Amino acid sequence: MLVDETGKRHGRLTVIRRAGSNKAKEALWLCRCDCGGENIVRGTDLRKGHTKSCGCLEQETRVRNGYKRMRHGMSESRLYDVWTSMKTRCTKPTHPHYKDYGGRGISVCDEWANDFQTFATWALSHGYDENAPKGKCTLDRIDPDGNYCPENCRFADMEVQQNNRRDRKGNVRVYLGKDGIYHANKHCGDRLEGASE
Numbered sequence: 001m002l003v004d005e006t007g008k009r010h011g012r013l014t015v016i017r018r019a020g021s022n023k024a025k026e027a028l029w030l031c032r033c034d035c036g037g038e039n040i041v042r043g044t045d046l047r048k049g050h051t052k053s054c055g056c057l058e059q060e061t062r063v064r065n066g067y068k069r070m071r072h073g074m075s076e077s078r079l080y081d082v083w084t085s086m087k088t089r090c091t092k093p094t095h096p097h098y099k100d101y102g103g104r105g106i107s108v109c110d111e112w113a114n115d116f117q118t119f120a121t122w123a124l125s126h127g128y129d130e131n132a133p134k135g136k137c138t139l140d141r142i143d144p145d146g147n148y149c150p151e152n153c154r155f156a157d158m159e160v161q162q163n164n165r166r167d168r169k170g171n172v173r174v175y176l177g178k179d180g181i182y183h184a185n186k187h188c189g190d191r192l193e194g195a196s197e
């Protein structure tokens with residue numbers, strides 16, 4: 001029994017005309033999509049709601065879900081936390097350690113500040129390991145007075161960072177806070193010092 005689909009709407013599709021049958025002798029229909037695309041769809045797929053567009057709808061959903069998944073995955077990643085806290089301590093005077101960063105002129109380069117993906121791409125190609133044990137893969141500025149930018153950053157474990165920040169007598173001049181960030185040692189003034197010899 002043939003159901004005439006001509007002129008009917010199914011989702012974004014409007015049926016233009018019959019387009020023969022498939023090998024199983026099921027009626028096929030030529031449809032025009034709201035987006036301007038056309039496709040040929042089985043009558044049963046139209047009636048059951050299996051096909052509601054030329055494919056553009058699925059494409060949009062895939063993109064949307066992919067984007068959501070990416071954002072979700074990234075928001076939960078440690079790297080995303082690294083990125084947000086890097087920016088916050090350089091830009092928000094209310095951050096408890098702003099004085100050691102933004103407060104003394106340390107900033108994040110535009111390409112990183114404006115785009116997590118750019119930062120993530122750099123990080124992943126410069127040794128960042130999402131699964132490294134805590135403290136084994138931290139964002140380090142090579143020149144402690146320099147900014148957060150690709151030329152001045154690397155991932156290092158805490159020992160490397162500590163070695164980088166001893167004064168001439170070998171005393172560690174910074175201490176590791178509970179937040180995983182180095183802070184100036186109160187007994188050694190309030191500046192982060194790099195080993196400069």
Ligand SMILES: [Zn+2]
Pocket residue numbers: 012033034035036037053054055056057
């Ligand atoms: Zn379409």
